[in-house]
Amino acid sequence: MNTADLNAPAIDVSGLECGYDGNVLLKNVSFQVKRGEIFFIIGGSGCGKSTLLRHLVGLNMPTAGAVKFFGECFNSATGERQREMLKRIGVLYQGGALWSSLNLLENVMLPLEEYTPLNAAERAELACMKLTQVGLSGYDGYYPAEISGGMRKRAGLARALALDPTIVFFDEPSAGLDPLTSRRLDELIVNLRDLLGMTCVVVSHELASIFAIADRVVMLDKQQKGIIAEGDPRVLVTDSKDVRVREFLGRGEDARQKEPSP
């Protein structure tokens, strides 16, 4: 039953091929995410970032390759085991994806209600604490329609954290947010990682966030249908051999002029 390896990386993707209806969008995608790392999946619009994320969290099944969490293969696991594994994974969707008929407290409490033996008072206490952790204390009774986009994302994060996940996936956390709110969300990600030791995988093309908090990135490319760079973005921006990577990370400036020193 217990096949997880204590020294294995948090996520190990090998030879992943993703696609819909016979169209291959990504092929031969391989990378590893270390424990406690803030890892970014970056790339231009339409390069398959969100598709990759959907395949990582099991919303779509890859056509080839494997995704391992802590050394245990997710794709080949039984349905029951996959559900067990998903309990330890949190996902923050682009718009927060809160359930509109429940208030914020109920939204965060629902996973606790489904999966934990806690009583109602403990669930409420924990849910309130999660909301406080994301800076939403006092908003427990609000409904998703009554709060701003940034708050919805933070509430979505509180819900993603409800079951104390070991890995949290973020789908475009800064999309549609002002720079300040976006920076606060970045700080929140770092703080939570430092406090709770989670592994964070962020899908984004926000350069400010990438340079501020990413430990490592992989860059996807639409033409190549796969990874074209992997490493520290601060190093890649100047030292990558691929002009597309330097151009992307260097805010589209003409990177051709700045060939990396041999």
Place this chain on the structure above:
Amino acid sequence: MPETITTPAETRVQLRTDGGCMLIELQGAWHITETRPTWPAVLDGPDPTQIKLVWGRLADWDSALLLFVYEVRQWCRTKNVPCDLSALPDAMQKLLHQLEVVNETRIVSDHSRDFLTFVGLAVQDVWGKTRESSTFLGECVIGGIALIKKPHKFRWRDCVDEMQQCGAMALPIVGLISLLVGVIMAYQSAVLMRQFGADIYVADAVGLMMVREMGAMMTAIILAGRTGAAFAATLGNMKAGEEIDALQTLGIRPVEFLVMPRLVALGVMMPLLALYANGLGIFGGMIVSLGLLDIPPTAYWVETQTAIDMSDISTGLIKAATFGVLVGLAGCHRGLRAERSAVGVGRATTSAVVMGLLLIIVADALFAVAFNVLGW
């Protein structure tokens, strides 16, 4: 915090006594999804005079451990027992502090209201809704005037699309239900008429009921469920997606752009569908009469023609057109006033159908009185 997605090792709390101080050693794996030991269960014996929590060999831990430590601490506070947490790591201390702050500052809101407040809010709500509905009705009248004044500006293409949706596409269901209604009415009246040897009057009963009442009514009920709900869901979703706001900022009246084509479509298609329903209802009666009463179709048709005149048909059609507009109004109004959420759209759809049906019945009752007074 936790670092594996494994099945947890045994969760354990070991108690030791060290010179009058109870040492609570936390061990194993603590997962929130598993059952954890509770403090009253662990403390099996006399109350200690001093407690110290010790970080033992912990595989991994999460909020389950936090809740346990919090429980111990709260117990110590109520029993006035000194509790030493200094041996716990920083992360645990921070989380404990956060949980404490939450509990101190959390206000349990009281939603109970006294009777007067309740009545006051209800009155305010009714007044608000009445005003809102009147405004919508007013906007529709303005939209109607604009349509007459500038027909070339009307969204004819949308209107035709809607006619296709609410008219042509509804033919099978309206046809089937009307045919069956005709069959049912013929059966019911045949039982009665046969006792008096007045078999042929089944044709009169079915014809009159269909043309004056049931044709329009059944069509309206079907369209309230089919089209009224669709209008509310479409407009509600458009509102949630800020499409209505986009129209308004362009200076386009949503009522003229979205509501009028739908109202016209329903107002035109409903009488046509009612006529079609009348025909099939009469046909249903004809089949029953032939099979059950041996009345030849020609005789049935001739009898129907003598029973029904143009005034009967026109009253049915006036009703149908009115019902069509009412169903459209209910659907569009609820859709435009929907809350911007999935639940809001669901509520709008439900209330559009309920409101549509209510309006149909109320209007039918008023028509019954009015036609009686007028002698139509």
